[in-house]
Amino acid sequence: MRTRPPLGSPLQILLLACSFALAGYAGVRLFADDWRGVALWLVGAALLHDLVLLPLYTLADRAVVGGLGGRRAWVMYVRVPAALCALLLLVWFPLISGMMEERYRSATGMSTDGFLARWLLITAVLFGGSALLLALRLRRATKRRAPAVH
Template structure:
């Protein structure tokens, strides 16, 4: 507590603004976001607004409770097994896999028009298999990292044999 008071005394209560480069970068990002918003809303502002509200409602009313329950189940299961610190090794690949599924759902689910191939020149086949492969690689890599961590911690705990 004393250390916090000393640091406040030296710096005062003034919030850090950042370097001029950071301020310039922030201003440019706001300008780019404003430009994109104006261009996006110029054509079909009602459709964009409905999509945005629908996406927010879908996330808040369906997806957030769903992945909160799943996270609670994983955390509880690993906590019951006394390995709660392993939670990140499940959360990370699950979050990336879920994000890929969310972004590419129409292609993964096979819900594309016949015009997709004509417009893109690509086949809509194989997205499910590739998503499953990426998911397996993510979980496999996470399991490998966990195994390496456990192996390293096991070798640190072991005392060297003295001959």
């Protein structure tokens, strides 16, 4: 008896084909102007991630796991906001750091002054919301626990 390979529904296949087509179109447009610079950037980004960033955030994650005393359920309450804040920092770093002040001002007529404060505020909100969710989870868990018999 032959089994059919799991391809998914026709809608999933269509969406996947459309996403590949869009990525291919973006790649062609991106490589059309400066293909050497783009290729160098992609290779450099891959090397930077694999040789520098991956070991750093692996060490940071292990430190968080060790710092929480083996409470694995709590780790996600640190990982998720940290990952989101790191992603925002990665995307907006030139504006958060102020390195692109002149270029940004000439393009938009605005200053980069608020980007650091907004990123810090978003970071505080993400970690605060995560701490609130953890507190609610712990409170619910203590209410479910049977009272101790004395």
